Amino acid sequence: METVKFTLRIVRKRPLRSLLTVLQVALGVWIVAIILSLNFQASGRIDDAKRTYGGSLAKIVVAQYEEIAGYRFMMSSASNLRYGDLARVQESDLIENAFIYRDLWEQQVTVRGLTYLVKAAAETTSEYADAIGLELVEGQFFTKADEQQRSRVVLISEVVAEQLFPNQSALGQILDLGDFGEGSWEFEIIGVYKLYPPLLDLFITQPHLIFPLDATRTWMSLGDSEPLYHSLYIQTKPDRVYEAVADVQILLADRATDDLEVQGEYFEDSTSYLSDQVQDITLILGAFAFIAVLVSAIGILSIMLVSVVERTREIGLRQALGATKGVIIWQILNESLVFSCVGSALGLGAALLSANTMLTLIMAQATYVKFGSVGGLHPLAAALAVLVTILMGQLFGLYPAWQAAKMTPVEALKLG
């Protein structure tokens, strides 16, 4: 009680000084909380994505190797998968779903006489929607029958729907792909889907038009031979992705030859670069934050020193009246603790309000990856920021406290 009164008296006597001290602590807490939150939230988003897709999603390709100067290099991947392989990989107990995915890169479509270029289009099989968890805004995905008959149906992304059919339903509308000597190619829109959840597009390109497999291929480009595909995706039982790929390598062993090899590509690999980037940003900004806290602790140290000198007389009197060194140290430390706590509360409040904006801003400027919402203040970050600030404040408060305690009452009263 006595110590609290001691501190409150300072606040009443020197309001501006107390305010400034609290303010610098608050700034330090704010920046540490923001930057730690950035690290935790961004890594958290990456981990979330890894948990959702990483353990259960893999891309199967047939890699082409070439020997150069005695070493085998992977040069490219060959289109050497067939439609029947889809059923063959399902023989593995570990694989729940599989789909073939053919990137069309771009597609020209005509709607009501106006032609557009859509930059990312794809053809796939009916399992795709379930395997990646595609969310539909309206309509439905195409069926196995649509896929096998190469029905002229298409699903469009909400971005494309917004541009082509603003304020109206896109269902039942027709996309004209042009005339390839067989009359006009008209595809009926049967569904509109949401864009991928964050980070999935690092692994599978985000399409804006989805057609049934081979539905947009002309007879000319198909020819008489069986069509070949470049990649096939598998969705496995949770965390069994590596074993599942090993299964696929056995099941599709006939697709491999001397220089061709069936291989898996994993979600983890596509996010490692992003994880590194988040680490780098945290390291740089973390250094700024550390220096900010250091400066703020130095501030507490110097202002406590002043405060001790100002109260030399009071401290001397207390000692003369029987206060032990321990009590004096405790009083001075308590003062810096109060400043640290009030400052922390203020800083956390500011962080809580600004974290969302700051995090989104920093991630958008630094990574070019669509994170969606990165999230706000992370509880662990908040706790760490307060802990670091209070520890630093107390550590730096020790010196002035010790200075105060080592005064002898006679000296102190004489000097004062």
Place this chain on the structure above:
Amino acid sequence: MSLWEQLKWSLRHSARQLLESILVVFAIGLGVGVLVTVLAMFLSMNEEFNKIGRIDYFRTLEIQGKTEAARWGSAPIALLGTDVSDHEWGASLSKIMELQQQLPSSMHVFVENGWAAASSLLPEEGGEDYYFYRGNEVFITGTLPEYFRFHDGVFKAGTYFLTEDVLSGNRVLVLSELLAEELFGAEPAVGRTVPLSVDDGEPLKFTVIGVVGPVSEDDEYSVFSGARMAWAPLTVSPFYRSAGEEANFRRVNVGVDQEVDLAQALGLVQSEASLIWGEGTVIVESNLDFWREATKTMQRQGLLIGLLASVGLFIAIINILNLMLARLLKRTKSIGLNIALGSSRWMVFRQFMMEAVSLGMAGALVGIALSFAFAELLKNSLSLFATAKLGARIGLGVAMGFVVSLLFGVYPAYLGSLINPVEALRNE
């Protein structure tokens, strides 16, 4: 009291509270150091960007069809219009030459059509650039004479080919300096023939008419500095030979000389091109836009990082303001005495400012020194280039120190000059 004396007096004051002053100087130093490092880094990046902005690539305008432009744009869906046939936009050789005639001689219309060709004069193993050529291949750029009039290069021997060579499809070749050396060593290359074959076809004989190199050895951006590079008339390209008279090019470049304003050139090319290829079907796009966008992004990043980096300095300012106010409180009595003895208020103000500025400057010096250590750390841990010039760093540091001392010095100095001597002396 002269300024010098005031400085001595304030230094003595600071020395009396040595620990306090050292802490303050260190705090400013940390704040200034971080900010100087960040600013220096962005200054040097900016300089690099400006250097890059002057190279030929960014002085080149591109004419392309709407589809091609949409393909390279960032929007997921782009409107092409009502009258889009399946046939994409393309420019024929005669139309390209027509455009050149309409433009002033400071603007150079050319196309680039590259291919790799093997030569029996080169060793089977030896090519190192996997993407352009392998083994005994040479990368040949099929182009027009304007290409050489636009790109700065030095002809070591001979010269480039002319429009007549292009029109009659003469098999002539300009070699890069390094390739000429690899093929013929010290012997003169001009007049020699080089057999070149594409896809294991029959070798065709090309006559060397020139050897070209970059203007200076360290010009890393020069198009003429490659090892296995050669240039030939566009019409001898395998692409052109198979397409014949109807050969169309999807991209036409217009190189603009340094002395011409790019925006003006853009307008001129736009209007001339639409006369030739029709209104609205042609888009002239400057590579410089990408560069501008990249520069802007970099500056936004710099601003953000700078803001975060300045939090430390801001805390330091609060910290010092606090300390100066405490010092003022302690010296109220002596200032009151000074004023009572006839010292002017202006003098008191100046005294306090002097103290603040000397602390700020000492902090700035520490900050500049620290910034070198920080830059070294950044270079080692993140391989960022933080190599701004010494002068820029010192300038930045000193300016920051000065601004900082103004920020924390003015208010306490102003308060000091307001002291009422009677009250100051009466109060304990």
